[in-house]
Amino acid sequence: MHRILLIAVPLFGLCIAFEWLWGRLKGRDTYRLSDSISSLSQGLMSLAVAAVTPLFQNGMYAWLQPHLALVRPSVWDGWWGWAVAIVVYDLCDYWLHRVSHESALFWAAHTVHHQSEHFNLTTALRQESFYAVMGWPFFLPMALLGMPLEQYVAAGLFVLLYQFWIHTEHIGRLGWLDRVFSTPSNHRVHHAVNPRYLDKNYGAVLVIWDRMFGTFAEETEPCVYGTVKPLHSWNPIKAVGQFYGELFDRARATPRWADRIRVLFKSPGWAPPGTSTTAEPDGDRLRQSRFDPAVSRLDRWRAVSLVAMTGVASAVWLDASDDMSEARNLVAAAVIAAGLYAAGALLARGTDGGGDRGRRTRRLRGWGLYLGAMALCAGMIAILA
Incomplete structure (x- = not known):
């Protein structure tokens, strides 16, 4: 699947460029460079994790389907079988998505996708690294129905790609389509x-699931994006681990083992007795300015070129990953993570300040970080190409 996604990357890039240009022409630019780099970094991280966890991507389904199938796979032959597979997959995905907002352990995996305080097509590529690793049991109803692996994979790819276009602020209400499908609105x-919007509209392709199960809300007021507790960081490793760290702190704060287990499976806003957490957004959160610290022009373009180089290294690696050992894939994934971490660190450096000596030290550290990460990625390309 990751190879197909890599083929789609040029189209994604063209769409992102068009949306950015359209926003500039209309005086409504929904992009910020640092935020977009952060979102694209999470997309590359998710591809890296997928490459080193093939068992949880499609392997579990392939292994279990022959043992669980209650219906002969041949029943699904024909075009209509593929259409049914998409609908069933979308229903399974609704429940996975809903649980990922209502259960803390699953939210820890899913929260990455919601951390951006902007809403544009790069947000669609801000994919979760551990979502598929945790979510595969939700699709076992398809195995019970005997749907072949090819239909399961194709349906998942369709549902994933469909969601790309709905991450935009430049498409308004779409009439009857808003009542049936997941649309930008x-x-x-x-x-x-926004309080009235929290935990609503889980459907990936069809929003009728939300209407059926009571989780639908119409867009009636301007949206404030992000998470209840903002990330306020460009560090991709911190983004992935932020809520896991919060769960650990909550569990450690209570002496009762039963409460420590509840921390994992109750709602993300639940905390054991005697501890506190931010459960709901308040007025200050809704009025809070977006996280967009100043970055020097040099660091901006170093981060851009580094993410581009990491993207090329990812493409070269993912094209060969199926034929590589697990150990070599893990090393390659570490190189990708290092490159993305360095790009985030460059964006977090702020602008030069202090005396001449301090500025020189910062510049040397910046170049060391940049050149070291570029060398790692270039070395991996040279070895694998």
């Missing part, structure tokens, strides 16, 4: 932290 609601 419906999905803006899903990404918002």
